Amino acid sequence: MMRQRHFCYRYARKEYIEQSTLDWFHSGRWRMGIMGEFEEYIEKVSNRVLILRSDHDIIIPYSLRHSKEYKKKISDKFDYINFTSGHSITFTTDPKKFFSIVSATENLKRTQNQLITNLKRKYGKFSYLSVLEFGDHQIPHVHILTNIKQKLDLKFIRREVLRQCTQINVQKIRNTNAVSYVLKYLKKMNNHLLTQACFWITNSRLYTNSRGLIATQKQKKNQGFVYIGSFSFDRVKNIYIDSGAEEEEPLRWQNIKSGLPIISKNTIISNELIQDMGAKS
Numbered sequence: 001m002m003r004q005r006h007f008c009y010r011y012a013r014k015e016y017i018e019q020s021t022l023d024w025f026h027s028g029r030w031r032m033g034i035m036g037e038f039e040e041y042i043e044k045v046s047n048r049v050l051i052l053r054s055d056h057d058i059i060i061p062y063s064l065r066h067s068k069e070y071k072k073k074i075s076d077k078f079d080y081i082n083f084t085s086g087h088s089i090t091f092t093t094d095p096k097k098f099f100s101i102v103s104a105t106e107n108l109k110r111t112q113n114q115l116i117t118n119l120k121r122k123y124g125k126f127s128y129l130s131v132l133e134f135g136d137h138q139i140p141h142v143h144i145l146t147n148i149k150q151k152l153d154l155k156f157i158r159r160e161v162l163r164q165c166t167q168i169n170v171q172k173i174r175n176t177n178a179v180s181y182v183l184k185y186l187k188k189m190n191n192h193l194l195t196q197a198c199f200w201i202t203n204s205r206l207y208t209n210s211r212g213l214i215a216t217q218k219q220k221k222n223q224g225f226v227y228i229g230s231f232s233f234d235r236v237k238n239i240y241i242d243s244g245a246e247e248e249e250p251l252r253w254q255n256i257k258s259g260l261p262i263i264s265k266n267t268i269i270s271n272e273l274i275q276d277m278g279a280k281s
Contacts, residue, residue: 017030017034017100017101017102017201024095024098024099024100024101025095025101025137025138025139026137030100030101031138031194034197034198034200034201035193035194035197037197038193038196038197038200038201039193041200042064045062045064045230046062047232047233047234048062048230048231048232048233049061049062049230049231049232049233049236050062050227050228050229050230051227051228051229051230051231051236052225052226052227052228053225053226053228054224054225054226057228058225059236061233062230065189065196065199065205065206070186071183071186074179074182074183074186074207075179075183077214078129078178078179078182078214079179081177081178081179081213081214082175082176082177082178083129083145083146083147083173083174083175083176083178084147084174084175085147085149085172085173085174085175086126086145086146086147086148086149086172086173086176087146087148087152087170087171087172087173088143088144088145088146088169088170088171088172088173088176089115089143089144089146089152089157089168089169089170090141090142090143090144090167090168090169090170091111091141091142091161091165091166091167091168091169092135092139092140092141092165092166092167093105093107093108093139093140093141093164093165093166094164094165094166095137095139097164101134101138101140101198101201101202102201102202104139104140105132105140105202105204106202107164107165108132108140108141108142108164108165109204111160111161111163111164111165112130112142112144114160115144115157115160115161116128116144118156118160119146119148122153122156123148123150125212126146126147126148126210127146127147127209127210127212127213128144128145128146128147128209128210128213129144129145129178129181129182129207129208129209129210129213130142130143130144130145130207130208130209131143131181131182131185131206131207132199132204132205132206132207133185133188134195134198134199138194138195138198140198140202141167143185145173145176145178145181152170154170157170178213182206182207185206185207186206189206
């Protein structure tokens with residue numbers, strides 16, 4: 001079964017993005033198109049779950065990046081992390097050089113990665129946190145927090161960035177809280193369906209960070225599990241109930257609607273059933 005996200009995503013890209021022109025940031029057609037496809041995608045996955053497997057199954061509710069669970073994940077990940085001193089760097093894609101929001105965003109990501117690599121060569125190892133934002137006319141720009149304490153060479157940064165981007169802003173920062181910084185932009189994203197659709201159609205994350213930013217990496221949840229697939233919640237629930245697992249181990253199905261996973265003690269769903277579910281769900 002083709003995953004719901006990729007089916008809707010590929011159709012929206014082909015129908016509304018691949019036919020864009022150099023004035024894409026002034027066009028309303030692709031905006032209305034991807035918002036409609038994004039709303040349809042949300043509706044399709046709202047009643048779906050993911051199944052992970054090792055010697056037992058974990059059933060996880062399908063989570064979106066504008067959900068409450070995503071906000072909690074950010075709060076947990078960056079808790080107590082502060083940039084006591086350093087610099088912020090902001091720059092915006094030059095939209096006139098690209099044919100769509102997708103190519104503009106992809107270029108912005110490449111420019112950011114190249115800038116960070118060259119800053120490390122110039123100033124040594126440092127930690128960073130970057131946040132992607134879609135601003136006026138949905139033109140993408142990035143905000144990067146760093147703990148580089150040395151004075152930054154503005155000519156060097158402009159030379160690295162101005163090939164494809166514009167509107168560069170570099171400032172000193174002090175005592176900037178990572179959680180508050182990311183959640184500020186998450187709130188902006190959650191308040192606008194079009195912004196959410198922009199992240200979806202460009203296959204983008206709200207934030208990225210250096211490995212060294214988090215002192216103690218928490219053990220990844222569900223480590224060692226194999227991803228089985230995405231299926232209809234109602235079909236999965238009925239299979240568990242029909243198997244008798246509901247009587248042996250009361251499964252709190254209402255937790256799925258609250259964003260909580262269900263953990264079974266064994267693998268109830270056979271490979272044959274998985275293939276059947278993939279064909280029909």
